[in-house]
Amino acid sequence: MSTYHLTVVSMDGQDFEGEVQKILLRTIDGDIEILARHTDYCTAIGMGTAKVTMEDGTERKAACIGGMISVMNGEVRVLPTTWEWSEDIDIERAKAAKERAEERLKDQQLDKEARIRAEAKLYRALVRLGSARHDHQSDQ
Numbered sequence: 347m348s349t350y351h352l353t354v355v356s357m358d359g360q361d362f363e364g365e366v367q368k369i370l371l372r373t374i375d376g377d378i379e380i381l382a383r384h385t386d387y388c389t390a391i392g393m394g395t396a397k398v399t400m401e402d403g404t405e406r407k408a409a410c411i412g413g414m415i416s417v418m419n420g421e422v423r424v425l426p427t428t429w430e431w432s433e434d435i436d437i438e439r440a441k442a443a444k445e446r447a448e449e450r451l452k453d454q455q456l457d458k459e460a461r462i463r464a465e466a467k468l469y470r471a472l473v474r475l476g477s478a479r480h481d482h483q484s485d486q
Protein backbone atom coordinates (compact mmCIF):
# COMPACT_ATOMS: atom_id res chain seq x y z
CA MET A 347 0.00 0.00 0.00
CA SER A 348 1.25 3.54 -0.77
CA THR A 349 2.56 5.60 2.14
CA TYR A 350 2.98 9.29 2.97
CA HIS A 351 4.84 11.41 5.49
CA LEU A 352 3.00 12.12 8.75
CA THR A 353 4.05 14.39 11.59
CA VAL A 354 2.20 14.72 14.87
CA VAL A 355 3.21 17.68 17.01
CA SER A 356 1.23 18.47 20.14
CA MET A 357 1.72 21.13 22.81
CA ASP A 358 4.02 18.60 24.55
CA GLY A 359 6.35 18.30 21.54
CA GLN A 360 6.80 15.93 18.61
CA ASP A 361 4.85 12.71 19.10
CA PHE A 362 5.51 11.11 15.72
CA GLU A 363 7.30 11.55 12.44
CA GLY A 364 7.47 8.92 9.72
CA GLU A 365 5.91 7.11 6.81
CA VAL A 366 2.39 5.73 7.29
CA GLN A 367 -0.28 4.05 5.20
CA LYS A 368 -3.17 5.95 6.76
CA ILE A 369 -4.53 7.85 9.73
CA LEU A 370 -8.08 7.80 10.97
CA LEU A 371 -9.18 10.47 13.41
CA ARG A 372 -12.21 12.35 14.65
CA THR A 373 -12.63 15.89 13.37
CA ILE A 374 -15.32 18.35 14.44
CA ASP A 375 -17.32 17.13 11.43
CA GLY A 376 -16.91 13.39 12.03
CA ASP A 377 -14.33 10.67 11.38
CA ILE A 378 -11.91 11.02 8.49
CA GLU A 379 -9.34 8.63 7.08
CA ILE A 380 -6.41 10.04 5.13
CA LEU A 381 -4.74 7.81 2.55
CA ALA A 382 -1.78 8.58 0.27
CA ARG A 383 -2.42 11.16 -2.47
CA HIS A 384 -5.25 12.81 -0.54
CA THR A 385 -6.21 16.22 -1.85
CA ASP A 386 -5.11 19.32 0.13
CA TYR A 387 -7.32 19.67 3.18
CA CYS A 388 -7.50 21.36 6.57
CA THR A 389 -9.94 21.01 9.45
CA ALA A 390 -10.27 21.15 13.23
CA ILE A 391 -9.81 18.01 15.30
CA GLY A 392 -12.54 16.89 17.70
CA MET A 393 -11.99 14.33 20.48
CA GLY A 394 -11.50 10.66 19.76
CA THR A 395 -9.24 7.68 19.25
CA ALA A 396 -6.81 8.16 16.35
CA LYS A 397 -5.64 5.03 14.51
CA VAL A 398 -2.36 5.20 12.62
CA THR A 399 -1.47 2.38 10.22
CA MET A 400 2.31 2.25 9.96
CA GLU A 401 4.41 1.53 6.87
CA ASP A 402 4.59 -2.17 7.86
CA GLY A 403 0.81 -2.44 8.34
CA THR A 404 0.80 -2.42 12.14
CA GLU A 405 -1.74 -0.17 13.81
CA ARG A 406 -1.14 2.17 16.74
CA LYS A 407 -3.87 3.96 18.67
CA ALA A 408 -3.78 7.31 20.46
CA ALA A 409 -6.13 9.63 22.32
CA CYS A 410 -6.28 12.70 20.07
CA ILE A 411 -7.96 15.83 21.42
CA GLY A 412 -8.38 19.25 19.79
CA GLY A 413 -6.16 21.14 17.35
CA MET A 414 -5.86 20.98 13.57
CA ILE A 415 -5.00 18.55 10.79
CA SER A 416 -3.64 19.67 7.44
CA VAL A 417 -2.85 17.84 4.22
CA MET A 418 -0.60 19.81 1.90
CA ASN A 419 1.24 18.50 -1.16
CA GLY A 420 0.93 14.94 0.11
CA GLU A 421 2.32 15.72 3.60
CA VAL A 422 0.01 15.29 6.58
CA ARG A 423 0.47 17.35 9.73
CA VAL A 424 -1.54 16.69 12.85
CA LEU A 425 -1.28 19.47 15.44
CA PRO A 426 -3.41 18.25 18.33
CA THR A 427 -3.87 20.03 21.65
CA THR A 428 -3.14 16.73 23.37
CA TRP A 429 -1.97 13.40 21.95
CA GLU A 430 -1.23 10.32 24.03
CA TRP A 431 -0.22 7.02 22.49
CA SER A 432 -2.30 4.19 23.86
CA GLU A 433 0.54 2.72 25.92
CA ASP A 434 1.32 6.12 27.52
CA ILE A 435 -2.18 6.71 28.85
CA ASP A 436 -2.37 6.68 32.62
CA ILE A 437 -5.60 4.75 33.15
CA GLU A 438 -5.87 5.51 36.87
CA ARG A 439 -5.50 9.23 36.16
CA ALA A 440 -8.22 9.10 33.49
CA LYS A 441 -10.53 7.19 35.83
CA ALA A 442 -9.96 9.77 38.57
CA ALA A 443 -10.64 12.63 36.09
CA LYS A 444 -13.85 10.87 34.98
CA GLU A 445 -15.04 10.48 38.58
CA ARG A 446 -14.26 14.13 39.42
CA ALA A 447 -16.16 15.34 36.35
CA GLU A 448 -19.14 13.08 37.07
CA GLU A 449 -19.24 14.29 40.66
CA ARG A 450 -19.17 17.90 39.49
CA LEU A 451 -21.98 17.32 37.00
CA LYS A 452 -24.25 16.11 39.81
CA ASP A 453 -24.30 19.67 41.19
CA GLN A 454 -27.65 21.19 40.12
CA GLN A 455 -26.35 24.70 40.87
CA LEU A 456 -23.50 24.44 38.34
CA ASP A 457 -23.56 27.40 35.93
CA LYS A 458 -23.54 26.86 32.17
CA GLU A 459 -19.83 27.51 31.67
CA ALA A 460 -18.77 25.22 34.53
CA ARG A 461 -21.08 22.51 33.17
CA ILE A 462 -19.55 22.78 29.68
CA ARG A 463 -16.03 22.54 31.21
CA ALA A 464 -16.99 19.51 33.31
CA GLU A 465 -18.62 17.80 30.30
CA ALA A 466 -15.49 18.40 28.22
CA LYS A 467 -13.33 16.98 30.99
CA LEU A 468 -15.57 13.93 31.26
CA TYR A 469 -15.41 13.41 27.50
CA ARG A 470 -11.59 13.71 27.49
CA ALA A 471 -11.38 11.08 30.23
CA LEU A 472 -13.74 8.75 28.32
CA VAL A 473 -11.67 9.15 25.13
CA ARG A 474 -8.50 8.30 27.08
CA LEU A 475 -10.08 5.24 28.66
CA GLY A 476 -11.36 4.12 25.26
CA SER A 477 -7.93 4.62 23.64
CA ALA A 478 -5.78 3.05 26.36
CA ARG A 479 -4.14 -0.36 26.31
CA HIS A 480 -5.96 -2.44 28.86
CA ASP A 481 -3.72 -5.50 28.87
CA HIS A 482 -1.60 -4.35 31.82
CA GLN A 483 -4.15 -2.44 33.91
CA SER A 484 -7.81 -3.09 34.64
CA ASP A 485 -10.59 -0.58 33.91
CA GLN A 486 -13.06 -2.14 36.35
Ligand code: ATP
Binds near residue numbers: 471
Ligand atom coordinates in the same frame (compact mmCIF):
# COMPACT_ATOMS: atom_id res chain seq x y z
P1 ATP B 1 -6.47 15.75 34.38
O1 ATP B 1 -7.57 16.29 35.28
O2 ATP B 1 -6.09 14.34 34.73
O3 ATP B 1 -5.28 16.68 34.25
P2 ATP B 1 -7.42 16.79 31.85
O4 ATP B 1 -8.41 16.24 30.87
O5 ATP B 1 -7.80 18.08 32.49
O6 ATP B 1 -7.12 15.62 32.91
P3 ATP B 1 -5.66 17.86 29.87
O7 ATP B 1 -5.74 19.30 30.27
O8 ATP B 1 -6.46 17.42 28.68
O9 ATP B 1 -6.01 16.94 31.13
O10 ATP B 1 -4.13 17.45 29.61
C1 ATP B 1 -3.05 18.01 30.34
C2 ATP B 1 -1.79 17.22 30.03
O11 ATP B 1 -1.84 15.96 30.68
C3 ATP B 1 -1.59 16.92 28.55
O12 ATP B 1 -0.19 16.93 28.29
C4 ATP B 1 -2.13 15.50 28.39
O13 ATP B 1 -1.49 14.82 27.33
C5 ATP B 1 -1.79 14.89 29.74
N1 ATP B 1 -2.76 13.89 30.22
C6 ATP B 1 -4.00 14.13 30.70
N2 ATP B 1 -4.58 13.01 31.13
C7 ATP B 1 -3.70 12.01 30.88
C8 ATP B 1 -3.72 10.57 31.09
N3 ATP B 1 -4.78 9.95 31.64
N4 ATP B 1 -2.63 9.87 30.73
C9 ATP B 1 -1.55 10.47 30.18
N5 ATP B 1 -1.46 11.81 29.95
C10 ATP B 1 -2.53 12.57 30.31
